[in-house]
Amino acid sequence: MLDLSRLRALHAVAVHGSVGAAAAALGYTPSAVSQQIAKLERETRTPLLERRGRGVTLTDAAQHLAATAEQLLALVEEAETTLEERRGRPMGRLTVACFATAARGLLPAALAALAAEHPALDTRMLEADPHLSPGLVTRGVADLAVAHDWDIAPLPTPEGMELAAIGDDLCDICVPAGHPFARRAGLVRADLVGERWICQPPGSTCHDWLVRTLRTSGHEPDLAYQVAEYASQLALVAAGLGIALVPRLGRGPLPAGVVAVPLEPVPVRRVYALWRTGAARRPAIREAVRLMQREWKERAGG
Amino acid sequence: MLDLSRLRALHAVAVHGSVGAAAAALGYTPSAVSQQIAKLERETRTPLLERRGRGVTLTDAAQHLAATAEQLLALVEEAETTLEERRGRPMGRLTVACFATAARGLLPAALAALAAEHPALDTRMLEADPHLSPGLVTRGVADLAVAHDWDIAPLPTPEGMELAAIGDDLCDICVPAGHPFARRAGLVRADLVGERWICQPPGSTCHDWLVRTLRTSGHEPDLAYQVAEYASQLALVAAGLGIALVPRLGRGPLPAGVVAVPLEPVPVRRVYALWRTGAARRPAIREAVRLMQREWKERAGG
DNA sequence: TGATTGGATGTAGCAACGCTGAAATCTGGG
DNA sequence: CCCAGATTTCAGCGTTGCTACATCCAATCA
Numbered sequence: 001m002l003d004l005s006r007l008r009a010l011h012a013v014a015v016h017g018s019v020g021a022a023a024a025a026l027g028y029t030p031s032a033v034s035q036q037i038a039k040l041e042r043e044t045r046t047p048l049l050e051r052r053g054r055g056v057t058l059t060d061a062a063q064h065l066a067a068t069a070e071q072l073l074a075l076v077e078e079a080e081t082t083l084e085e086r087r088g089r090p091m092g093r094l095t096v097a098c099f100a101t102a103a104r105g106l107l108p109a110a111l112a113a114l115a116a117e118h119p120a121l122d123t124r125m126l127e128a129d130p131h132l133s134p135g136l137v138t139r140g141v142a143d144l145a146v147a148h149d150w151d152i153a154p155l156p157t158p159e160g161m162e163l164a165a166i167g168d169d170l171c172d173i174c175v176p177a178g179h180p181f182a183r184r185a186g187l188v189r190a191d192l193v194g195e196r197w198i199c200q201p202p203g204s205t206c207h208d209w210l211v212r213t214l215r216t217s218g219h220e221p222d223l224a225y226q227v228a229e230y231a232s233q234l235a236l237v238a239a240g241l242g243i244a245l246v247p248r249l250g251r252g253p254l255p256a257g258v259v260a261v262p263l264e265p266v267p268v269r270r271v272y273a274l275w276r277t278g279a280a281r282r283p284a285i286r287e288a289v290r291l292m293q294r295e296w297k298e299r300a301g302g
Numbered sequence: 303m304l305d306l307s308r309l310r311a312l313h314a315v316a317v318h319g320s321v322g323a324a325a326a327a328l329g330y331t332p333s334a335v336s337q338q339i340a341k342l343e344r345e346t347r348t349p350l351l352e353r354r355g356r357g358v359t360l361t362d363a364a365q366h367l368a369a370t371a372e373q374l375l376a377l378v379e380e381a382e383t384t385l386e387e388r389r390g391r392p393m394g395r396l397t398v399a400c401f402a403t404a405a406r407g408l409l410p411a412a413l414a415a416l417a418a419e420h421p422a423l424d425t426r427m428l429e430a431d432p433h434l435s436p437g438l439v440t441r442g443v444a445d446l447a448v449a450h451d452w453d454i455a456p457l458p459t460p461e462g463m464e465l466a467a468i469g470d471d472l473c474d475i476c477v478p479a480g481h482p483f484a485r486r487a488g489l490v491r492a493d494l495v496g497e498r499w500i501c502q503p504p505g506s507t508c509h510d511w512l513v514r515t516l517r518t519s520g521h522e523p524d525l526a527y528q529v530a531e532y533a534s535q536l537a538l539v540a541a542g543l544g545i546a547l548v549p550r551l552g553r554g555p556l557p558a559g560v561v562a563v564p565l566e567p568v569p570v571r572r573v574y575a576l577w578r579t580g581a582a583r584r585p586a587i588r589e590a591v592r593l594m595q596r597e598w599k600e601r602a603g604g
Numbered sequence: 605t606g607a608t609t610g611g612a613t614g615t616a617g618c619a620a621c622g623c624t625g626a627a628a629t630c631t632g633g634g
Numbered sequence: 635c636c637c638a639g640a641t642t643t644c645a646g647c648g649t650t651g652c653t654a655c656a657t658c659c660a661a662t663c664a
Contacts, residue, residue: 308629320611320612321611321613322610322611322612332611332612332613333612333613333614335612336612336614337614338614347627351612353611353612353613355611356609356610356611356612357610357611357612358611538634601612
């Protein structure tokens with residue numbers, strides 16, 4: 001009889017396009033995936049993979065088989081969801097894809113509470129850009145995505161997915177202690193003209209937000225320093241090289257020589273959880289969302 | 303992820319009603335099936351089997367899971383069929399359920415030819431009563447049934463199955479050499495009144511046929527000796543204890559002291575092959591039927 | 605009640621499987 | 635022509651899953 005884990009390997013190759021990528025997605029080495037598919041070829045006496053240049057392509061039969069595998073895997077996931085739903089308590093594996101600041105500001109406490117309350121649940125985490133994580137969920141690499149959008153670019157609900165709001169993440173302008181802004185109680189957008197900015201590299205959501213927001217104030221921001229991590233940005237601020245827009249989530253205590261000044265109206269990142277509609281019945285999903293919302297409230301209240 | 307072979311074990315228990323019967327159907331020991339299901343219970347953290355008296359019953363969750371397993375297994379079989387069809391040559395496993403005389407008179411030559419022409423095919427055989435073998439095919443214990451009916455009780459095509467005729471098996475009256483019939487060129491049904499019969503035990507198709515046929519001649523047959531195997535019946539005939547109706551298929555050379563006399567009109571067992579409609583596209587099925595028909599023709603012609 | 609049978613489950617051991625890591629192979633590009 | 639990227643092959647090893655045997659439990663019979 002056809003073996004489901006081998007079919008899953010074939011399906012992963014079909015979806016990810018290469019043996020290596022499939023292996024990474026499944027958590028194996030490329031060698032393991034290659035051997036599984038070789039065994040599947042021997043069992044079915046049908047060539048499935050053809051070397052094409054440096055990579056591989058699926059034969060006709062393999063594409064058909066991979067499509068069937070997709071149905072099978074969907075059925076199995078459905079069965080697992082039903083099983084968990086009948087049991088009523090979170091169980092199985094829950095992989096959460098989340099963005100960097102949530103990975104330290106929100107997830108640790110929420111996942112710890114989840115694991116403590118539900119020992120049958122195997123929680124996992126995977127850091128990913130907010131605009132990539134829904135795709136990871138769609139492809140089954142993750143079960144739950146924690147993503148965010150900005151007030152000026154709302155996140156559309158992707159096909160086949162549901163979402164729930166976790167909370168609003170407020171952002172402040174972080175300036176060197178010696179900067180004129182450091183003595184101000186608050187700032188408005190017009191104040192920001194002419195500053196040197198420290199921000200994310202192009203392509204990230206935060207970079208885009210900064211550029212587009214400041215453009216609405218009628219000027220092109222001067223993005224002098226572009227580094228991915230807020231901790232590095234704050235170090236640059238402390239060194240007096242510029243100012244940065246830093247969200248409060250996961251920001252931690254500010255380093256010496258850095259002052260956070262509120263901006264009015266306050267820029268908001270809205271944080272969401274997203275999951276496949278088919279998995280909506282999973283208690284693990286519902287419970288994870290509930291605990292993230294609770295954790296958020298406690299942080300905001302305290 | 304749920305394991306398909308464990309789900310198959312659970313499904314087999316659901317279908318066959320006990321761990322032992324499931325194990326027999328799957329070709330394992332009861333211990334293996336019990337361990338598989340125990341592992342499935344641990345993985346899903348859900349009780350699946352409950353001891354009820356001497357046997358077991360499925361829990362609610364297990365019944366649901368078994369139903370899903372049935373869908374999965376059907377999908378897998380469909381995929382295997384498609385794979386074999388694309389390849390165009392018989393492969394995989396083909397289990398044939400057939401009645402006793404076909405098991406020695408027809409199947410050996412046909413299966414040998416099948417195995418010789420198609421080394422990728424793993425042929426298996428299973429002797430079963432003609433009225434049981436369609437059920438075995440339906441439940442997936444066998445892929446192909448070789449069954450027969452009698453002229454007076456035609457076989458209905460069971461739900462979800464297709465059938466093809468293999469050939470007609472003619473039957474003669476076998477009598478002791480000293481019997482008055484032994485010198486006759488032929489007999490008619492009216493001649494048979496008052497004889498002592500040697501036949502199958504009640505419940506077998508052949509027993510029923512004899513009783514019903516002779517009843518249409520207006521008398522109740524005297525079934526003095528009831529044994530299952532024709533070789534034993536012929537030994538009883540040779541001993542002069544009675545007469546028997548013996549089909550030619552698989553009859554072999556008659557023992558000394560036994561004479562076969564034709565009956566007019568000649569009683570006919572019609573031999574069929576049956577298979578699941580879903581498996582009709584399998585080259586293995588088509589080829590097996592073709593070779594059985596060819597073998598039959600060669601025997602009839604030679 | 606005790607003995608017995610039919611069935612499921614637990615244990616030990618062994619063969620087979622499936623993974624990893626390293627080496628080999630192959631392809632396309634500098 | 636060599637190198638980098640990717641897959642496949644190979645050896646080794648831990649794990650799995652089977653069988654055989656023993657044990658346990660429930661129903662039946664004496």
